[in-house]
Amino acid sequence: MYRYDEFDARFVKARVAEFRDQVERRLTGSLTEDEFKPLRLMNGLYLQLHAYMLRVAIPYGTISSRQMRMLAEIAERWDRGYGHFTTRQNIQFNWPKLRDVPDILDALASVEMHAIQTSGNCIRNTTSDPLAGVAPDEIEDPRVTCEVIRQWSSLHPEFTFLGRKFKIAVSAAEEDRAAVATHDIGLYIVRNDAGEVGYRVLVGGGQGRTPMLARELRAFLPKADLLPYLEAALRIYNLHGRRDNKFKARIKILVHELGIEEYRRQVEAEFARIDRDAIAAPAEEVSRIAAYFAPPDLPVRPAEDAAFERALKTDPAFAAWVAQNTHDHRAQGYRAVTVSLKPVGGVPGDATAEQMRVLADLAERHSASELRVTHEQNIVLPHVALAGLYKVFRGLAGAGLDAPNRGLVTDIIACPGLDYCALATARSIPVAQAISRRFADPRRQAEIGPLSIKISGCINACGHHHVGHIGILGIDKAGVESYQITLGGHAGADASLGERTGPGFAYEEVPGVIERLVERYLELRSSRRETFLQTYRRVGMEPFREALYEPAL
Amino acid sequence: MSLLFDRDGELANPWNRIEGDAPLPDGAVIVDLERLGSVDHAPLGVHIPNNTDPALLVGDFGRIALISVGFPGFSDGRGFSIGRQLRALGFAGRLRASGPVIVDQFAYLLECGFDEVEIPDAVAERQPLELWRAALARAEHAYQRGRQGARSSILDARRARNA
Numbered sequence A: 001m002y003r004y005d006e007f008d009a010r011f012v013k014a015r016v017a018e019f020r021d022q023v024e025r026r027l028t029g030s031l032t033e034d035e036f037k038p039l040r041l042m043n044g045l046y047l048q049l050h051a052y053m054l055r056v057a058i059p060y061g062t063i064s065s066r067q068m069r070m071l072a073e074i075a076e077r078w079d080r081g082y083g084h085f086t087t088r089q090n091i092q093f094n095w096p097k098l099r100d101v102p103d104i105l106d107a108l109a110s111v112e113m114h115a116i117q118t119s120g121n122c123i124r125n126t127t128s129d130p131l132a133g134v135a136p137d138e139i140e141d142p143r144v145t146c147e148v149i150r151q152w153s154s155l156h157p158e159f160t161f162l163g164r165k166f167k168i169a170v171s172a173a174e175e176d177r178a179a180v181a182t183h184d185i186g187l188y189i190v191r192n193d194a195g196e197v198g199y200r201v202l203v204g205g206g207q208g209r210t211p212m213l214a215r216e217l218r219a220f221l222p223k224a225d226l227l228p229y230l231e232a233a234l235r236i237y238n239l240h241g242r243r244d245n246k247f248k249a250r251i252k253i254l255v256h257e258l259g260i261e262e263y264r265r266q267v268e269a270e271f272a273r274i275d276r277d278a279i280a281a282p283a284e285e286v287s288r289i290a291a292y293f294a295p296p297d298l299p300v301r302p303a304e305d306a307a308f309e310r311a312l313k314t315d316p317a318f319a320a321w322v323a324q325n326t327h328d329h330r331a332q333g334y335r336a337v338t339v340s341l342k343p344v345g346g347v348p349g350d351a352t353a354e355q356m357r358v359l360a361d362l363a364e365r366h367s368a369s370e371l372r373v374t375h376e377q378n379i380v381l382p383h384v385a386l387a388g389l390y391k392v393f394r395g396l397a398g399a400g401l402d403a404p405n406r407g408l409v410t411d412i413i414a415c416p417g418l419d420y421c422a423l424a425t426a427r428s429i430p431v432a433q434a435i436s437r438r439f440a441d442p443r444r445q446a447e448i449g450p451l452s453i454k455i456s457g458c459i460n461a462c463g464h465h466h467v468g469h470i471g472i473l474g475i476d477k478a479g480v481e482s483y484q485i486t487l488g489g490h491a492g493a494d495a496s497l498g499e500r501t502g503p504g505f506a507y508e509e510v511p512g513v514i515e516r517l518v519e520r521y522l523e524l525r526s527s528r529r530e531t532f533l534q535t536y537r538r539v540g541m542e543p544f545r546e547a548l549y550e551p552a553l
Numbered sequence B: 001m002s003l004l005f006d007r008d009g010e011l012a013n014p015w016n017r018i019e020g021d022a023p024l025p026d027g028a029v030i031v032d033l034e035r036l037g038s039v040d041h042a043p044l045g046v047h048i049p050n051n052t053d054p055a056l057l058v059g060d061f062g063r064i065a066l067i068s069v070g071f072p073g074f075s076d077g078r079g080f081s082i083g084r085q086l087r088a089l090g091f092a093g094r095l096r097a098s099g100p101v102i103v104d105q106f107a108y109l110l111e112c113g114f115d116e117v118e119i120p121d122a123v124a125e126r127q128p129l130e131l132w133r134a135a136l137a138r139a140e141h142a143y144q145r146g147r148q149g150a151r152s153s154i155l156d157a158r159r160a161r162n163a
């Protein structure tokens, strides 16, 4: 993975010093609260319902054992002993004190981490495929591009006071595991007819109150043009994106109002005018970065392992977990392991300091000291040998991290909602917990198959409910929480936005509602192989609507 | 009143900003964009709001010595892109950022092509010149290329290191 050189290290240190100074200037009154707010946001510091929240960047979700241990230490020393992994592949600490924050940032800097631009109206952490560099179906490691973008977008002089936040995702695989079409700019690494590798550029995706899937801006962009093209695309947005209404300020609204053709025309005109050579990352810089993402030196292994086969036969829990939570690895004799942070009844994405240490240790011993955070709020150990899988499983089980539910009904994404968030109109986490308890039986989960439930506690949609196979949106209806259900959303390469079923449901009703939907799916599916999403796409909304509203009629 | 300065310190302001159709005094004047086409004056400057298309000014570059770009609020970052565009279009005169910008934006302004900054007194009272100087002294490195200005480029430094 990427390692800081002296310049990266100095850059992050300087940023911490700058933030100390900003806090100081706020305290002396040199900065007003209005002026201080965007500055603290750009350093990851939010004011939540009960306390400050610090969001730490985990660039494109890649993190080392050493860094994970530091997160554990921060959780213990300056927070309440846990952290929360987010849908942006970052981690949030929910209870830091303002005066401790510069010290926390120093601690992070000591392990090459920071909180720069994890919030605010600027370019946020670039997200990517959690199986980058591992998956057999990828053209190249997308994290090289992510790191080039991370550096370019850090304290960019022109794009640090945008109209609204700006999110970029990169995927290089056939299967889109990065929800590319829901981003302000989405990049697919592709090969053109001439066999050259470049980018297919999408623009204008986003969730929130006006969900939109991104449209194609450029079918093929040569690699060398990446940064100049991004500058052109961002410049048009910075100049012409709406600033009169916070809810219409994302680039998706600009693209929608101008039309994709007109936006494209303006971007291309700007791009033609830009001095590309002056802006592009030099080829040697890209290769310098690429060298850090060379595959780790994994010992050569046989394709099969007798002890592993034996464990599969003798321990059915292990077999179920292997079937559900591991993924093919490009190297023979290895698997990528998804560690679920969704135990039955747990808070999606939360991990205790103790669990973080267990993960760090297991990664050190069995996964080349590397971990990934997924946008589904789980953790991946990317390089586990078949021979080590059972040990990893036992280690995880000892820490309550062995839920065999990746991609299943209990692998729920939920935003913080009313438990933490100042904007929330409804609870989100307790809804996830109640659904998870309702479907606790692992056999039943396996029987139901792939199903993604996503929950947001207000229309800002941080829980990505628009792209959940089942989406749940909590709103406030005359002082009472009401939950609207959407069906058919999906975040993959064939992305779609969910459709509303009809009137909302009371808080207590939600688990029963989900159960009725699932039961109806089980009746409707053409075979065990037809997933919830496929069934929904085949039969449409009506049969599901009946299952929800018929009894009341 | 306002405070005017550049990277080297406070500047006397020789420019007279003339709003609307008020008669033009002798000496350097800054007129509104609407009036630009109808005045024949030197030295001439123009003030543009931050929703102006810089391309409209290209024909006048030869006779304008200064362009003042309005920053209605520090969090409205359109002016940064306008600065960049004006420079890309070939404007070689003096570029001024005018409005309640903050210390933390000084380096960015310089890097987007601005030469000088004019802040209202109310901001200057809270953010005196020393703070602007200190912010610039602290701004050391930037990752981007293609800037002119305050911070040196990490990418160029890496190149030099490896040469």
Ligand code: SF4
Pocket (backbone or CB within 6 Å): A415, A416, A417, A418, A421, A422, A423, A424, A425, A428, A456, A457, A458, A459, A460, A461, A462, A463
């Ligand atoms: S969706 Fe709403 S409640 Fe949930 S985290 Fe976002 S802003 Fe807060």
